[in-house]
Amino acid sequence: MNSFKIINLTTTEINTSQFNSYLDGINCVFKKKFSFDDLLKKYACSSKGYSYHALCFDSESNVVAALTAIPVAYNFNDIQLQSLLLVDFFVNESFRKDVLLGVKLLKGLLNHPENKDVAFVYAIPNDNAYQYWKKLFKFNDAFTCSIYVLPVKAVGDISTKLYKSFLGFYISFLLFFIRNEDNKLKNKLYLDSSTIINANKFKDNSFQLDLKTNTIVKLDVDFGQKVLNIFQYSKYNESRKSLYLIVKDLLKTSSASFIIYFGKMPFFQLLFFRIPLHKKIMNRNFNLIYKITEPNFEYLDTILKNSNNWIFSNTNIDTR
């Protein structure tokens, strides 16, 4: 078996040569073209401003396997919970004979002195990694992410204008029946402001921030159509009412063909079409799995496994 050495470092501790080797490893295994800056920003978008990396070096100091954990702080009933989001797990093909290498990497990350207070780790892994974490580290299933879609463009300008007017009227109708939602964050697991503040530092020009309504949207072009992706629709009070209000505003200002939201809405809503992201629809599953890592937090198990307790969007996983 090939010899290797595992070193645990924070993003701020990795030197340029190590990071370049890590970047080469990721781009080679995932067949991507991430840049140095892409990854650096991604890892800085955490509750601490940096992430943890377990790097496996071969005898020539090349990174041949790695696992990264992004610290994410959540709130649950006024208690702040520290968690780690596992991302970018890869093992170079020549090192896959050591079947437990991933577990060794994860154990290294969890043993970092700064991670003693981590309540749980979670991931939305690809299908291979899903089985790996489930079988070897006994991760539990929480929920399958969905994509919520609202078409907002019809054929022709006049039809689009009429359709948008209809949608605006329909949203007003829905809002009329919504009662007080003051307790909407009770028993909900939602992102702590420390995570959100750091995530927002690195947003580029494709993001639109509305500080008045705490809304973050991103305009993309997919299959030739403008798609407005809602990352966040109200920083601290993500409720059905705020979602409807935000969409009503977006209809007036945006020229997008679709408004979408990725993740999990913890309430019943009558505006978006929900498409669960199963393998039959996408080329992979989007299952959120978690593992409680500290016995004092075992009580969280019933909370984490219930999808209705999570307020989860693109901001939770793709913080760039």
Add this chain to the structure above:
Amino acid sequence: MSQFNSSLALIEKLFKRITGRAVRISLETKKDDIPEWDSTFLIELIVELENELGISLDYEQIERMDSVASIIEIIEKK
């Protein structure tokens, strides 16, 4: 057929199912003797064993699974 032989036959069948080729194994067969034996192979083997035998394997047992002999020892203790 003894329990040992039936376990060996089961493992041989599962190896074939996972690799897509006939794999001749014996009690002496080790991880390095099977080129396909990597993390993906092991996960598939665990899933197949759990489904076939209705058992659940824990981390310590999986960690010891590096040969046909160790797999037989683990599943026969279940």
